[in-house]
Every structure is written in C-alpha cells, then in structure tokens.
Amino acid sequence: MEAHLRLATANYPVISFGTGSNVRLPGPSISQPNVYAFNRTSYDSMYKELYVKDEHLYRANGVLELLDRNRGIKWGPERWQDWSIGLPRLTQTNDKGSVGTEGGTVDVVFTCEERCWDAVIEDLHQRGGKLNKPVHVINVGIIDNAKEALAGGSAILDLANCFQKALEEEEEKFGSGSQARDGFDDRVPEIIGEWEERWPALPVSWTLAWF
Structure with missing residues (x-):
C-alpha cells in the first residue's frame, strides 16, 4: 500500500490488489x-x-x-483474481464514498513479491487476453517492513515517472495513437535497465502480458 500511496499522491490513477486467498x-x-x-x-x-x-x-x-x-487510502483490500477486467467502475478511496472512475484496465502492473508477480501472470494467461491490450507486469522485490516499504515506494514512483516521461515523448512524436504506444512499449526494457542502475539493491522482473 505504500507504493499505492506514493503513486496516488503523485496524481497517478492507481488501484491495488492482493493475490492470496485471504x-x-x-x-x-x-x-x-x-x-x-x-x-x-x-x-x-x-x-x-x-x-x-x-x-x-x-x-x-x-x-x-x-x-x-x-x-485513509481506500475502503478495503481487493483480490486481483476477482477484478472484472475491462469493466469500468467507480473507485472508493475511503469511507466517505466513491471517488473517480476506474476504466477496467491499466498500462502497468507493479507487484512487490515474486509470488504475486507469478499469480498475476498466471491469471492473465488464464483469462486469455480477450481485450488484446498489452500490460507491463513488473515485480520490484521489497522486504515486508516499514523501512523497506518506504524505499520501495520511492523506487516504484521513480520508475512510474520514467514511464510517464517516455510516453509523453512518444506522444509528442506520434500523437496519442497506437504508434506512440508501440514506441513506449519498445522502450520499457531500456527504461528498466537504467532504473536498475539507480536502485541496485532492489531485484526487478518484467514481462509483457495481455488483457
């Protein structure tokens, strides 16, 4: 949830999930x-x-x-496998009610444990990619304690900022269509490599999957 908080505070549209049974x-x-x-x-x-x-x-x-x-961030924990991908819905941030609209897909999924990364990839594979929409699934390995969560949240925000900058650069060249998205997708491995040099203590895994 620390990464959720950092991204939301930076005004990124963000939703968060768990992957376990409870x-x-x-x-x-x-x-x-x-x-x-x-x-x-x-x-x-x-x-x-x-x-x-x-x-x-x-x-x-x-x-x-x-x-x-x-x-203070959201109403309660949700499970990734129960998310109705492709179905827009109102999002709840706290007990004050619904705030904003979530479009039913995302461009990037961050996980913080390898088992969660595996669970997300397995679930996307089982869903069959019916929307034919690419999604980058990235695991940043973070030790589960308050100090490491703070550092990991900063690292994930840094990577999100790099992604956003790259997308904006591609949209300046090609507009907001599929060509810009293709250009962004091609740049993701290079962006992650540069990020790893700044955050060498954090193990990272990446794959391209499909909604």
Whole structure:
C-alpha cells in the first residue's frame, strides 16, 4: 500500500490488489494470524477489531499503524483474481464514498513479491487476453517492513515517472495513437535497465502480458 500511496499522491490513477486467498495479518503467534476476506472487509473494521482485541500488541507490532494508513487510502483490500477486467467502475478511496472512475484496465502492473508477480501472470494467461491490450507486469522485490516499504515506494514512483516521461515523448512524436504506444512499449526494457542502475539493491522482473 505504500507504493499505492506514493503513486496516488503523485496524481497517478492507481488501484491495488492482493493475490492470496485471504488477507492475513500478524496475530498473537505465527500459528494464530488474523484472517479476513477480500472485497468484504474494510480496513476501518479491521483496525477497530484489533484495537479492541489487544491495542498494546497490535500497536507494538505495527499492525494498527499499517491499518490506519490503509483506511485513509481506500475502503478495503481487493483480490486481483476477482477484478472484472475491462469493466469500468467507480473507485472508493475511503469511507466517505466513491471517488473517480476506474476504466477496467491499466498500462502497468507493479507487484512487490515474486509470488504475486507469478499469480498475476498466471491469471492473465488464464483469462486469455480477450481485450488484446498489452500490460507491463513488473515485480520490484521489497522486504515486508516499514523501512523497506518506504524505499520501495520511492523506487516504484521513480520508475512510474520514467514511464510517464517516455510516453509523453512518444506522444509528442506520434500523437496519442497506437504508434506512440508501440514506441513506449519498445522502450520499457531500456527504461528498466537504467532504473536498475539507480536502485541496485532492489531485484526487478518484467514481462509483457495481455488483457
């Protein structure tokens, strides 16, 4: 969600998803996680439930801080595999209601764990690319803690800015049609290579897939 926050603050249209079967948050022990359903449980309700359960524990392990941040970004966690690709919808950023319209596709997907990258690619393959629309799927490997999330969010924003600049350059040459998009797609590997030189500590994987 740190990357979501960074991109949204920079005025990029962004949506975020998980890829697992449920949302799992740390509990009193490794064998006792707090498990919530995607698409049906708000971050606000998670926060309030864990606050009542054990405020000291969940404040000490950072879960309340994480949920407090998340509930200011969007209503609740969604699952990638349940997303109706190609179907526009209103997007919800918080409990105040619906804000903006999401067009049903994106140009770039960022993941932060290799297992999520694999899950997204597998799901897109199973959907069959019926829209014939290219999408760049990029994994930036980020260790799951607050410090690394901050650095990773900055790195992903940097890469998004480079993509945006390249697209604008192609549109200046060719207009906003398919030729500009083709030019941008061709430049993505080079852009990622240059980005890797600035962020050598972050492993990155990339592939071109289809909606």
